[in-house]
Amino acid sequence: MAEGEKYRKERLDRGIKARSDTIYVLASSRDLLYLLMPRALPVALLILLPILLHGTYWEKVLFYSCIFGLLALSWDFMNSVGLVSLGQALFFGAGAYFAGALNHYLGWPIFLTIPAGTIGGALICTALLVPVVRLRGVYFSIVTLILPLLFAHLIETLEILGGTHGLLSLSAYPSGWIAIYLAVGALLLVLFGFRKILDEDFGMILRGIRDDDRVVMAAGVNIYWYKAQSIFLAAAVGSFAGALMTHYYQFVGRSVLALDYTILPLAAVVLGGPGSFAGAALGSFILVPLSEALRAMGGLRMALYGLILIGALAALPEGIFHYLQRRYHQFERMVKV
């Protein structure tokens, strides 16, 4: 090279990573901490936060973060089967309306409406999406983008389920602690549950479908059955979030089908890093408090999510979580070419 020496960046695993990866018997408490800390610390923090924030405004923000975190996890799960949804609002709205209607019209108590909303909402969404599960890429996304809009318009036009006014005065939680620990508990359960599922044989098929669905088909696997199952799981998580939120607000209206519940989870996953679930949760715990802090911006918040999406896609496509993970496990140095 004419202009002198050139350097390139080299990434190496930290010694402790190599050791704790390969040697099954953990040699020291340091190794143990190295493996446990990234998992135990956020979990402990999440369990403690409701107590620390009790009685403040930020308790509510924590609840919203968990709700959007659940939606983001549900998006990430569908994404790991190669189904890209632009309509998390459909799952959210189905659960919210299902639980709300049972409570409003039939007077079911909360501990029945939330499970019923979760299962019922998930069944409805699965039934709606199964006919289009053959579609690839963009076309599937278009259907998911349109379905929540279609239902919002139907509810308005037919004046069913409360029409434009929504269903009012639903039952509240007996105590704020129940709501917040339900949300936190569900988030942790879904986060580690989804990670576990993708590590199982079942998850291997799902990842195979994402990478090359034709190869999986050629192996004699009915990919549509697997896709339907994963839609059901993702929809159940989204519907649960919807049902939880309905009783928190004690209200359900067309706003639960709005674009907000699609864009924010999407922005959270893209910012946090898709594919790991932890990134999705991390993203929503960054975005939701941020948007609460910027509440004064009002209508511009949606534009802000859009900007964050563009910025994250262009500048850090791997996402914050993968970046942090890399820095944790590896170090970088410059080496002479």
Place this chain on the structure above:
Amino acid sequence: MEIIIYGITNSISLALMAIGFSLTFGISGLPNFAHGAFYLLGGILTWIFLNQLGIPYLVAALLSILAIGAFGFFLYWGLMLRLRGLAINEVIATLAVAIVIIEVLRWMGFSGFSYVLPPFIRGSVNIGGVWVDNQRIVMVGIGAALIVVLYLFTRRTKTGLSFRAIAQNERTAIAVGIDPDWTAALSLAMGSGLAVVAGLAILPLGAIDTEMGYDILLYALAVGIIGGLESLPGALLGSFILGFSQILVATFLRAQWQTVVTLAAIVIILAIKPSGLLGKYKELEERV
């Protein structure tokens, strides 16, 4: 008679909305979800040129077409090029661009009856007992002219032929020396410009409303999906089916059903005949 005339004008306006989207998607496979936002932005830009800067209408219209076209061009080089090939990221990125544009315009308050573009020719004519305002006739004229020009452009000019070459077989096109990025950027620029043309032809019929940014995208998607996204005849067929069914529904039921019909049409067509009514097998393979 009323149904026929309003059906035709409605169909042509749908075709105008969809043509830019179909062009970009058909050539470079780039789903430009910011199409509706460009339509809206073009209209508002023209309004600003016209009312705040006092530029003559025709010049203002041309300026905003060129400005949005250039924006589409640089959007490709600045952002889309980094995401090329990842269809989903392209959708997310263009949708994000659309949201930023529409929400900022909404925040600035560009909505309502003070934001009206004047019609090109005032007055109305009587056709077979129905009064039709001249703007609707001008719009049909623009739509028809645009379809003819696009047909000739893609078949008679070198750029148009290279567009079709990329659309048919990208590798062979590259092998004969067509630059795919340049073509894709041009197609995005043209699609964005066409969105503004549609906006300028249609917007004088009513007031500017920021909500349209999302609606236009849905209409463009609906037309494209019903007809088959890459073919010009397909887009025309799609817009006529949708246009007439919207008018029929609005006449015999209520106006709110129009949107329901449009959205339901997309879902139903994708569920039962994913390649669209005039789509070809190549498309079927991409979609299913």
